[in-house]
Structure formats: C-alpha cells, structure tokens
Amino acid sequence: MGRLLEVRDLTVKYNGEENAIENINMVLDHKEIIGIVGESGSGKTTFVRAIINLLSPNAEIVSGEIIFNGQNISKYNQEQWRNLRGNEITMIFQNPGAYINPIIKIGRQFVESIRNHRNLSKVDAAQKARETLEKMSLGDIDRIMNAYPFQLSGGMQQRVAIAMALAMEPKLIIADEPTSALDVVTQVQIINALMALRNHFHTSILLVTHNIGCAAYMADRIMVMNKGQVVECNDKSKLITNPQMEYTQKLLHAFPELKGLR
Numbered sequence: 019m020g021r022l023l024e025v026r027d028l029t030v031k032y033n034g035e036e037n038a039i040e041n042i043n044m045v046l047d048h049k050e051i052i053g054i055v056g057e058s059g060s061g062k063t064t065f066v067r068a069i070i071n072l073l074s075p076n077a078e079i080v081s082g083e084i085i086f087n088g089q090n091i092s093k094y095n096q097e098q099w100r101n102l103r104g105n106e107i108t109m110i111f112q113n114p115g116a117y118i119n120p121i122i123k124i125g126r127q128f129v130e131s132i133r134n135h136r137n138l139s140k141v142d143a144a145q146k147a148r149e150t151l152e153k154m155s156l157g158d159i160d161r162i163m164n165a166y167p168f169q170l171s172g173g174m175q176q177r178v179a180i181a182m183a184l185a186m187e188p189k190l191i192i193a194d195e196p197t198s199a200l201d202v203v204t205q206v207q208i209i210n211a212l213m214a215l216r217n218h219f220h221t222s223i224l225l226v227t228h229n230i231g232c233a234a235y236m237a238d239r240i241m242v243m244n245k246g247q248v249v250e251c252n253d254k255s256k257l258i259t260n261p262q263m264e265y266t267q268k269l270l271h272a273f274p275e276l277k278g279l280r
C-alpha cells in the first residue's frame with residue numbers, strides 16, 4: 019500500500035509539566051485505518067492533535083518528527099499548515115458544532131467550503147456537495163442543502179460535517195471520537211459511511227475511540243495507549259486474539275462482546 023504518515027519519537031508536554039505523550043512511533047499506510055484506543059487521559063487526543071498541529075497553546079512538542087507523504091511537516095510554517103489542513107488532512111471531532119456554522123444554511127456553507135479549497139463554479143461545487151452527501155447515506159438531499167444546522171439531528175449534522183471534510187478528498191482523516199455523542203444506530207451509519215469512503219477515495223484514517231469494539235470493527239490495526247505511551251500496536255485480529263501485553267488483555271476483558279471475535 020505504501021507509507022502515508024510516519025511519526026518518529028514524538029514527545030509532547032503541557033505547561034512544562036511531565037510528558038503527556040512520550041516517544042511515540044507510528045506508521046500509517048495509504049488506505050489504512052488505525053484505531054487508537056486507551057482509557058481517558060492516555061494521550062490519544064494529544065497524539066493526533068500534534069500530528070495536525072492543532073495542540074492547545076500551552077502544549078510544547080519536546081521532540082519528534084512527522085513525515086506526511088514524504089514531507090517533514092513538523093517543519094511547516096503557518097501558511098503551509100493552512101494548505102495542508104482541509105486539503106490533504108482533515109480532522110473530524112466529536113462535536114460537529116466545532117466546524118458547522120449555526121446561522122448559515124448547509125448548502126451555502128458546503129459550497130463555500132468547497133470553493134475555498136477548489137477552483138470550482140458554484141454549480142459544480144453544489145453538485146459535488148450533493149454527491150458527497152449522497153455517499154453519507156443522507157436521504158433527502160434537497161432538504162438538507164436548504165436546512166439550517168439546528169433543523170438536523172445531531173447524527174445528521176455529524177454526517178454533513180464528515181461529508182464536508184470528505185468533499186476535499188483528503189489523503190488522511192483524523193477522527194477523534196467521531197460517534198461518541200450519538201446513538202448506536204447513527205454510530206453504525208457513520209462508521210459504515212467512513213469505511214465506504216475509505217474504499218471510494220483510498221483515504222487513510224486515524225480513529226481515536228474509547229470503544230475497542232468500534233476499533234475492532236473498523237480498523238486494520240489497533241494501537242493501544244496507556245499513560246502517554248504505546249503499549250502495543252498490531253493487526254486487529256492478532257491484537258484481539260493474542261494480546262501480548264497485560265494492559266491490552268485487561269482492556270479487552272472490559273469488552274465482553276469481543277469474545278466472538280477472539
């Protein structure tokens with residue numbers, strides 16, 4: 019498949035205190051999905067935000083390099099980051115409100131967002147928006163394009179937000195708990211939509227989740243984090259059937275529904 023992203027020896031701390039993540043190494047291939055699991059505070063969000071240069075101002079990258087598509091992006095300036103984010107790498111958060119404007123109709127903001135990144139006419143951008151919404155299994159596209167965000171359910175908003183991210187056809191999507199605020203049916207729809215889009219666009223995905231069951235369903239490989247370090251990273255079937263580390267075993271036992279996979 020070929021390598022898309024390589025993280026080398028990444029260490030981050032907040033407020034000059036102890037390291038929040040330490041010496042993390044990871045390689046992600048084109049079209050690959052890695053699920054990052056671990057309990058609260060283990061450093062998952064810090065890790066993925068460091069990759070896309072979206073850490074909070076009190077964070078410091080102590081050491082490490084991030085190589086994306088052969089470029090050392092840890093050396094990028096703000097303008098290079100702006101070009102990369104939204105075009106080549108996009109991030110999906112738990113709360114779609116973070117990137118949907120509540121007072122602009124979906125259609126208009128979707129078209130503007132596409133035209134900010136692509137040299138397309140309004141008509142072509144609207145067509146692209148519709149096609150992407152269809153891929154997210156969102157039924158009545160006319161209604162959605164004409165709706166204000168508050169007129170849609172949380173799950174629909176999240177799918178619209180994901181569609182907006184995907185319309186850029188990024189090489190990498192970083193999804194931080196993209197479904198944890200949603201009911202189970204909507205979670206499954208979104209997960210299936212993300213997986214289908216990986217197949218359409220060959221997008222690689224880094225999925226942060228508390229839910230190891232979700233990672234087991236969606237990811238090719240699972241990376242387990244604890245206390246800012248990588249405990250174990252392996253093909254999902256190997257990790258689930260034959261976890262090497264005691265911490266991973268404990269995590270798996272907390273998800274009895276995985277027994278069928280083991």
Ligand SMILES: Nc1ncnc2c1ncn2[C@@H]1O[C@H](COP(=O)(O)OP(=O)(O)OP(=O)(O)O)[C@@H](O)[C@H]1O
Pocket residue numbers: 032033038056057058059060061062063064065074076228
């Ligand atoms: N903005 C911040 N300022 C100070 N410390 C922070 C900040 N964000 C995270 N931390 C600390 O860094 C460590 C890792 O937190 P992080 O949010 O990356 O973990 P996580 O695995 O994503 O947790 P969760 O699953 O709860 O989101 C924790 O000790 C946390 O308290």
